[in-house]
Amino acid sequence: xxxxxxxxxxxxxxxxxxxxxxxxxxxxxxxxxxxxxxxxxxxxxxxxxxxxxxxxxxxxxxxxxxxxxxxxxxxxxxxxxxxxxxxxxxxxxxxxxxxxxxxxxxxxxxxxxxxxxxxxxxxxxxxxxxxxxxxxxxxxxxxxxxxxxxxxxxxxxxxxxxxxxxxxxxxxxxxxxxxxxxxxxxxxxxxxxxxxxxxxxxxxxxxxxxxxxxxxxxxxxxxxxxxxxxxxxxxxxxxxxxxxxxxxxxxxxxxxxxxxxxxxxxxxxxxxxxxxxxxxxxxxxxxxxxxxxxxxxxxxxxxxxxxxxxxxxxxxxxxxxxxxxxxxxxxxxxxxxxxxxxxxxxxxxxxxxxxxxxxxxxxxxxxxxxxxxxxxxxxxxxxxxxxxxxxxxxxxxxxxxxxxxxxxxxxxxxxxxxxxxxxxxxxxxxxxxxxxxxxxxxxxxxxxxxxxxxxxxxxxxxxxxxxxxxxxxxxxxxxxxxxxxxxxxxxxxxxxxxxxxxxxxxxxxxxxxxxxxxxxxxxxxxxxxxxxxxxxxxxxxxxxxxxxxxxxxxxxxxxxxxxxxxxxxxxxxxxxxxxxxxxxxxxxxxxxxxxxxxxxxxxxxxxxxxxx
Amino acid sequence: xxxxxxxxxxxxxxxxxxxxxxxxxxxxxxxxxxxxxxxxxxxxxxxxxxxxxxxxxxxxxxxxxxxxxxxxxxxxxxxxxxxxxxxxxxxxxxxxxxxxxxxxxxxxxxxxxxxxxxxxxxxxxxxxxxxxxxxxxxxxxxxxxxxxxxxxxxxxxxxxxxxxxxxxxxxxxxxxxxxxxxxxxxxxxxxxxxxxxxxxxxxxx
Numbered sequence: 001x002x003x004x005x006x007x008x009x010x011x012x013x014x015x016x017x018x019x020x021x022x023x024x025x026x027x028x029x030x031x032x033x034x035x036x037x038x039x040x041x042x043x044x045x046x047x048x049x050x051x052x053x054x055x056x057x058x059x060x061x062x063x064x065x066x067x068x069x070x071x072x073x074x075x076x077x078x079x080x081x082x083x084x085x086x087x088x089x090x091x092x093x094x095x096x097x098x099x100x101x102x103x104x105x106x107x108x109x110x111x112x113x114x115x116x117x118x119x120x121x122x123x124x125x126x127x128x129x130x131x132x133x134x135x136x137x138x139x140x141x142x143x144x145x146x147x148x149x150x151x152x153x154x155x156x157x158x159x160x161x162x163x164x165x166x167x168x169x170x171x172x173x174x175x176x177x178x179x180x181x182x183x184x185x186x187x188x189x190x191x192x193x194x195x196x197x198x199x200x201x202x203x204x205x206x207x208x209x210x211x212x213x214x215x216x217x218x219x220x221x222x223x224x225x226x227x228x229x230x231x232x233x234x235x236x237x238x239x240x241x242x243x244x245x246x247x248x249x250x251x252x253x254x255x256x257x258x259x260x261x262x263x264x265x266x267x268x269x270x271x272x273x274x275x276x277x278x279x280x281x282x283x284x285x286x287x288x289x290x291x292x293x294x295x296x297x298x299x300x301x302x303x304x305x306x307x308x309x310x311x312x313x314x315x316x317x318x319x320x321x322x323x324x325x326x327x328x329x330x331x332x333x334x335x336x337x338x339x340x341x342x343x344x345x346x347x348x349x350x351x352x353x354x355x356x357x358x359x360x361x362x363x364x365x366x367x368x369x370x371x372x373x374x375x376x377x378x379x380x381x382x383x384x385x386x387x388x389x390x391x392x393x394x395x396x397x398x399x400x401x402x403x404x405x406x407x408x409x410x411x412x413x414x415x416x417x418x419x420x421x422x423x424x425x426x427x428x429x430x431x432x433x434x435x436x437x438x439x440x441x442x443x444x445x446x447x448x449x450x451x452x453x454x455x456x457x458x459x460x461x462x463x464x465x466x467x468x469x470x471x472x473x474x475x476x477x478x479x480x481x482x483x484x485x486x487x488x489x490x491x492x493x494x495x496x497x498x499x500x501x502x503x504x505x506x507x508x509x510x511x512x513x514x515x516x517x518x519x520x521x522x523x524x525x526x527x528x529x530x531x532x533x534x535x536x537x538x539x540x541x542x543x544x545x546x547x548x549x550x551x552x553x554x555x556x557x558x559x560x561x562x563x564x565x566x567x568x569x570x571x572x573x574x575x576x577x578x579x580x581x582x583x584x585x586x587x588x589x590x591x592x593x594x595x596x597x598x599x600x601x602x603x604x605x606x607x608x609x610x611x612x
Numbered sequence: 613x614x615x616x617x618x619x620x621x622x623x624x625x626x627x628x629x630x631x632x633x634x635x636x637x638x639x640x641x642x643x644x645x646x647x648x649x650x651x652x653x654x655x656x657x658x659x660x661x662x663x664x665x666x667x668x669x670x671x672x673x674x675x676x677x678x679x680x681x682x683x684x685x686x687x688x689x690x691x692x693x694x695x696x697x698x699x700x701x702x703x704x705x706x707x708x709x710x711x712x713x714x715x716x717x718x719x720x721x722x723x724x725x726x727x728x729x730x731x732x733x734x735x736x737x738x739x740x741x742x743x744x745x746x747x748x749x750x751x752x753x754x755x756x757x758x759x760x761x762x763x764x765x766x767x768x769x770x771x772x773x774x775x776x777x778x779x780x781x782x783x784x785x786x787x788x789x790x791x792x793x794x795x796x797x798x799x800x801x802x803x804x805x806x807x808x809x810x811x812x813x814x815x816x817x
Contacts, residue, residue, distance in 0.1 A: 101636040162647055170640040174632065200647040208654030211753065221742060221749035222667065223658065229665030230746045238654060589775045591784070 003600065004405060004504040017547040019103035020507060022403060024110050025088030031114060032082035038121070039073035040470060042066045047427070047463040050456050053448035063444035064131035065146070069121075071134030072150065075246065076157060077117040079384070082392050083253045084113075084161075087168055087192050089403050093498035094186045096177025096516065098508050101170040103545040104587070109164035111555035116157025119562050123149035133442065135243065138224040138235040142217055151214045152562035158203050158210070160555070165199035168192050177497070178536045179516030183277065186496045187263075187270065190277050191256025194284040195249040201288070202245035209238040218565060233298060240291035248287035251383065252280060254391030255322060258344050261394045262326050263520075264492045265341035266333025272325040273519060279318035279325075286315050296364045297371045305364035312362035319355055323348060336492075339413030343394035346421055350386025354379060357432065372442075375435025381428045385466075393420070393473070401487030405504040406480050416472040423465025430455045430462075495520035500533045508542045511599035541596045548592075554583035621705035623781060628702075628790035630783045637787045638794075645798045652802050655757060656809060659750040663814065667745030670738050672814025681811045684727045685803065688762075691720035692800040695793040702789050707781050710789070714769055717796065721766040728759050751810065758806055761799045768792055 005022050008014065018024060045066050049058040058066065092100060100106050123129045123146050130136060130146035141147040172185070172193055185193075212235065215221040222228045224235060263270040270276060292300060292308040326348055335341065357379040361367050370376060393416075400408050434455045439446065446452055490499040500522040501509060514533035518524035525533055557579030564572025624630040629638055663672065698713035732752070735741075742752045769792050776785055 102640060166640050166643045166647065169643055170636050173639050174636045200643060201650050204647050204650040205654045208651055208658070212658065215742075215749065215753065219742060221753070222744075222746045223662070223749050225746070228667045228745055229662070231661055231665075234658065234661050238657070585771065588771055593784070 003506060004502065005507040006405065006504050014547070016552055017549045019099070019107050019545045019547055021088045021092050021100050021103070021106060022505065024106050025085045026403065027110055028081040028088060028113075029085030031117070032078050032080075032085055035073050035077035035117060036082065037470065039070050039078050040467065042070040042073065044463055044467055046070060047460040049444060050446075051460040052457070053446050053453055055445055058444065060444045061128075061131065064442075065124075065129040067442060068130045068133055068150075072120065072130065072154075074384070075134065075250070076154060077120070079250050079388055080161060081113060083195070083250060084164060086188070086253065086257065086392075086395050086399065090399060090498060091168060091189050091192050092171065092175070093402070093501065093505065093509060094189045094496050095172060095175065095180050096497050096510060096514050097171060097175040098510060098542065099545060100167050101174055102167045104548060104551060104592075105163050105167050107548065108551035108554060109160040109167065111552045112160025112163070112558065113157045115555050115559035116153045116155070116160065119156060119559055120149050120153025135239055136213065137239070138213060138216065138232050141213065142224065147213065147217060148566040151210045151217070152565055155207065155210050155214070156555075156558050156562055158207055159558075161199055162203050165196035165203075168196045169200070177513050177516055179521075183274065184516060184519045184521070187259035187273075187276055187280070188253065188256035190280055191252040194280050195252045198245045198249035198252070198284050198287065202242045202249065205238050206242035209235060209242065212238070214565070218568060236295055236298065237291070240294045241288075243294065244291040245287045247380070247383070248283060250388050252283065254347075254388045255280065257391045257395040257398075258326065258347050260496065261340050261344040261398050262329050264398065264494050265336040265338065265344065266330050267336070267493060268329055268333035269495075269520060270325070271328035272321070275321050276325055279321040282318040283315060286311065286318070290315065293362055293364070293367075296367045309362050309364040313359055316355060316359050323352060338397070339408070339410055339417055340394045340397035340492075342414065342417045343390045343397070346417070347387060347390045347394065350382055350390060350424070354382030354386055357382065370435060372440055373435035374431040374439045374441055377441050378428050378431035378435060381431070385424050385428065393417075398492065399498075400480070401491050402498055402503050402505070404480075405487050406484035407487050407491065408480050409476050409484065412472055412476040412479070416469045416476065419465050419472065420469035423462045423469060426462025426465060427459050428462070430458050434459070490522075495523040497521055497533070500525070506600065508544060508597060508599060511542075511601065512537050512539055539599060539602050541602070542599055543594055544597050545594045546592055550583050550587055554580050557581075557583065623703070623705045623786075624783065626703065627781065627783050627786035629787070631787075634783060634787035637791055641791045641794055645794070648798070652754075652757070652805075655750070655754040656805065659754045659810065662746035662750040665746040667747070669744045669748065670740050672747070672810070673816070675735055675738060675740055676811050676814050678811070678815060680727065680731060681807065684724055684731075685807050687720050687724045687727070688800050688803050691717045691724070692797055694720065695796045699790060699793050702781055702786060705781055710781070711773055711777070714773055714789075718766055718769050718773070721762055721796075725759060725762055725766065728755070755806060755810065758799065758802055761802070765792070765796050765799055768795070
């Protein structure tokens with residue numbers, strides 16, 4: 001058995017300085033799970049408050065904070081890092097690379113995300129969390145101190161997200177193994193390409209919007225001062241130019257996970273691979289042309305509303321291609337109903353429901369009825385919970401053995417699946433009707449006997465089911481770490497490169513870079529009767545990056561500067577940026593040539609290397 | 613790297629992309645610039661929304677003095693040219709010539725910044741400030757952001773020059789020089805748009 005990247009004795013220093021993509025993926029993943037729990041708790045508080053009419057579990061202001069932080073946390077601090085966790089874990093393995101293109105930047109991206117999320121969440125203890133909704137529209141958001149935490153936290157974590165996206169794209173463009181052409185890449189890697197491009201072009205407008213908000217609040221700018229000739233609709237436009245691609249950049253990796261999992265559990269080649277790639281790129285492309293469908297009720301006029309409505313409906317075409325391809329992949333396959341497979345299969349109808357209501361919302365005339373009601377809540381939770389969260393669970397059960405070398409418990413997993421499926425539909429299905437019956441979103445309570453009481457109660461009961469499912473997942477992880485069944489190299493009889501190396505992989509992933517001879521390269525070699533991949537090089541010394549503490553300190557500097565801005569202390573700002581600047585300076589002037597490691601099986605004699 | 617055709621001067625034909633790290637740096641930096649272009653586009657959009665919202669203060673046509681802006685533009689465009697000379701020298705392995713042209717680039721960048729500070733001080737005297745109107749807020753956000761980029765470029769290239777003052781050019785440092793000069797071109801290109809959209813459009817009202 002080869003030495004894995006996890007075999008080194010555990011040390012905190014090692015995790016703080018690591019530049020190994022597998023460890024950074026793990027950091028992202030557990031940070032994501034943590035904030036998923038935080039955001040889930042906030043959701044639970046919201047549902048408990050709305051369980052009964054005129055409930056007084058939360059007051060209006062606390063409710064607004066919970067609602068705002070639930071959305072902000074789930075999108076920026078839970079979904080994004082969870083998917084980044086998968087991208088870090090899986091993408092280099094799937095393309096036959098030993099690390100990402102910029103390991104230092106990878107670590108910096110994580111720590112910026114970490115401190116940004118921390119900064120936003122400290123607002124709970126420092127005078128109140130943001131409470132103007134996750135969109136933080138001007139001018140409403142300008143009235144709250146919490147908005148400063150929203151702006152600075154997202155600015156810092158957003159910068160980290162943008163650098164990670166550039167890193168993934170560069171990795172995929174420059175570090176693929178020989179034979180791994182663009183149109184042989186697994187769908188998860190393809191979706192990472194498109195999602196990273198979306199991040200690059202969508203998070204930057206967010207950065208711009210946050211700057212406007214920040215300058216308005218802190219330096220008395222006049223962008224949104226209508227009396228002085230400002231314009232508040234500008235913020236909405238910029239925000240949604242970010243906001244709509246944002247949901248696609250979350251759901252596309254979910255599509256990627258589902259495509260890989262469905263092909264693996266069906267023991268069959270993915271149906272319509274090229275149309276899948278095409279659809280992924282097309283969804284990313286159209287995703288930039290539909291933002292104003294979030295603003296139908298603003299009063300842009302029928303022409304604009306119609307154009308954006310039709311553009312929105314177009315998204316249904318590539319998405320439909322994907323759905324049919326998944327179904328055709330399963331038809332004629334030997335479908336394995338393990339936990340990963342169950343989540344992947346249940347993803348399809350859940351996502352279709354979310355998609356259908358999406359097309360309903362795209363009809364701008366009907367949208368005047370749906371706008372700002374629970375119908376919208378039901379729609380995007382079917383997409384996000386039924387889509388992204390179920391894909392994350394599927395991916396988690398699928399890739400856990402590869403990353404940690406242990407199988408997650410299947411019995412607990414199936415219990416969790418059913419609890420989650422029932423809970424999720426109980427919570428959100430009824431909310432379609434609540435919306436059609438007229439219940440507005442973002443209200444902290446309602447009067448009895450409007451026909452909403454039972455539906456709200458049912459919805460809250462569903463939330464408890466989902467909570468139970470997540471608790472089962474946490475137990476499952478703990479049990480698996482303590483005494484989980486050891487994973488073999490290729491537990492799912494997989495198709496892609498990551499299953500051709502040991503579980504967990506060695507630090508350098510591939511002792512020898514493989515040659516890729518087909519889509520599904522590992523399946524191809526197995527079908528040829530080979531026990532391992534064909535290699536592109538002899539066994540020799542491997543060049544690996546050096547670990548470094550600088551990314552953490554650099555990100556910490558921006559954290560300090562963030563508080564400096566929030567409390568308008570120029571000392572804090574200069575101190576923070578000073579720390580960051582000194583780190584950048586040290587990083588610039590110090591040569592970093594990396595190190596060389598010896599892969600297992602390479603004999604070393606007196607400095608002379610012979611390959612085995 | 614024996615497959616790479618070595619020229620007589622001892623460097624590969626393109627020392628900046630002779631190594632995997634160098635190639636990755638170039639690809640990554642192009643991606644970074646495309647992301648930054650979108651950020652600037654956001655601020656351009658904001659400026660164009662507000663360019664006539666002067667809130668009773670001076671308008672662009674009243675404020676802008678074309679001779680000075682034209683001088684600043686000329687300085688910045690020439691600095692782009694000098695950074696090209698530096699890169700050409702680098703590819704020919706002429707280290708001291710490269711350093712000379714980069715030093716000229718830095719000096720031109722610094723004089724551009726001096727002019728910009730002078731310009732902003734003038735505007736503030738004429739009642740065009742960050743808080744005076746949406747026009748003011750969006751003007752200083754856009755142009756100030758560009759100025760901050762120029763300042764960063766000046767510091768970056770200076771650090772590169774000082775760090776490698778006695779060091780020959782090799783495939784480890786070549787990508788660093790090359791990427792810095794790419795950044796400099798990018799910042800200059802943004803200025804061309806600022807010159808057109810802010811100043812020329814502003815002059816004609």
